[in-house]
Structure formats: C-alpha cells, structure tokens
Amino acid sequence: MKFRDYLVDKKIDPAAFAKSEPARFSEFSKAFAQMHPNSFTMQKLFLINSIRRLYPLPADQWVKADKRTEKASAPVLAKPASKIAQDVKKPSRPVIKPKPIIKKK
Structure with missing residues (x-):
C-alpha cells in the first residue's frame, strides 16, 4: 500500500495535504514507508484525525469497496434428514450393570 492510498483510505485528500504542508507530508510519507x-x-x-478535518476527501472520491467491511456470507447448513431416517432409533449408550456383592465367610 502506498502512502497516497492510505490517505484516501483514511478519507484525507492527499493532493491538498501535500500542497499545504509539504514538510509534514514528506515526513509522514517516509515514516509510512x-x-x-x-x-x-x-x-x-x-495527528491523522486533525489532518482529516483540515483536508477532507470529497465524498465522490471515497473508496466504494472496502475489504474490511464486506460481510461474510451466511454459513451453509445441511438440510435435515428425511423422516425415514428420523424414525430409525439410534443405539443408546451401553448400560453398566453393578457387580454382584459376594460375601466372604
């Protein structure tokens, strides 16, 4: 990502910022690199927030598709099994029987 693309992403007009404050623009550009x-x-x-207020990007130049705001599609769920498969009983858990107590004489 280039610094100018970053400024557009932050809704800052890069041309107006570079023209008005060339020293700060070059300093930020070097730091960004x-x-x-x-x-x-x-x-x-x-500093970015104050610059955004001074040099706002016109609304018609805003980036339309932002990858971070795209919503993921809903997960695909399996259809419920047919009624025939639901009628079949599933094997239950094994029953543990207690051991008999043997008394020693």
Missing part, C-alpha cells in the same frame, strides 16, 4: 500501516496509524492517530 518504514513501518506497517497499522503501526503508523497507532503512532499518528491524533
């Missing part, structure tokens, strides 16, 4: 996006988010969370 050296670490995982989640680590970058955790380190710069409060």
